[in-house]
Amino acid sequence: MTVPTRHPYNFDPTCGMRLTELQAVEPPDAPSGFDAFWQERYKRAMTVDPEPGLRKSAIDHPKWHVFDIVYMSTGKFPIGGWLLLPKQGEIQRGLVVGHGYGGRDAPNLDMPVEETAVLFLCFRGMSRSARPPISSDSNWHVLHDIDKPDRYIIGGCVEDLWLAVSMLLALYPWLYGHIGYSGISFGGGIGGLAIPHDNRIDRGHLSLPTFGHQELRLTLPSVGSAASVQRYQAQYGNAWPTLKLHDSAVAASRITQPMLMSLALFDPAVPPPCQFAIANALSKDGPNSKFNEIFILDAGHFDYPECAAQNAALDEKLRQFFRVP
Secondary structure (H helix, E strand, O other), X not given: OOXXXXXXXXXXXXXXXXXXXXXXXXXXXOOOOHHXXXXXXXXXXXXXXXXXXXXXXXXXXXXXXXXXXXXXXXXXXXXEEEEEEEOOOOOOEEEEEOOOOOOOOOOOOOXXXXXXXXXXXXXXOOHHHOOOOOOOOHHHHOOOOOOOOXXXXXXXXXXHHHHHHHHHHHHOHHHOOOEEEEXXXXXXXXXXXXXXXXXXXXXXXXXXXXXXOHHHXXXXXXXXXXXXXXXXXXXXXXXXXXXXXXXXXXXHOOOOOOEEEEEEXXXXXXXXXXXHHHHHHOOOOOOOHHHOEEEEEOOOOOOOOOHHHHHHHHHHHHHHHOOOO
């Protein structure tokens, strides 16, 4: 391990915890009404016709046909992104890919998957799904309607993910039960909230996931969106009813699909205890728990000597995890 010891921050991005201590972080208990809140949202989202639209992208690639896409999410919110279709082989799996809080300017053409339709969505308010009055700045995006549990932007982004799955199935109905999700940071947290309520998703990869253990997230120092939430809560004091319903660590305890978690020991943007709270919440004795795996990264949201080698090893894990059925 080469956990960074030199950094420019005025706090410790390890939160003073080693791996064994992080593995002992207990996820929070579910608040009253948690399951009903999300089940009702999923039920409403499943009534939405995604109205998928595709057009050939200007991007040319030897492995992929690349399409610009748009589909309709809840509240008639248009979601943009890209769809990659393999130039060789049959489409035997679907994969929805989320992004971090920096948004996404282009699809990742180096995804380690074969015979897979890969949908890169831009969550509402960001990149190809930008729309006023939602700010694309993460410090403001994370606060949009934070005082309204039913309208909080994070819940809308979860619905965007569910409708991305609906779009893939509208185009390729034979992929039902063979669609995965992979998300990093912001997209990892959204995945943690979305996956337990959608059995159309058969497996998930969450990397450096946000929104885990919101109570801890309000107290631990960071340079990420959590710092913005902390400032807001300190000033207005009305975010907690919303935050406790949007906790990825609570949601993760409901996940029954196989999961690959890539978590950092050092992370200035997403405190490691919050990441591990999500992984620690996964069932240890569920029907697919034997397929769960945790991949440890020395650091997240930070460059370090072994970064390239560890990411290459993680790509190989992803290749195996999302291989065709």
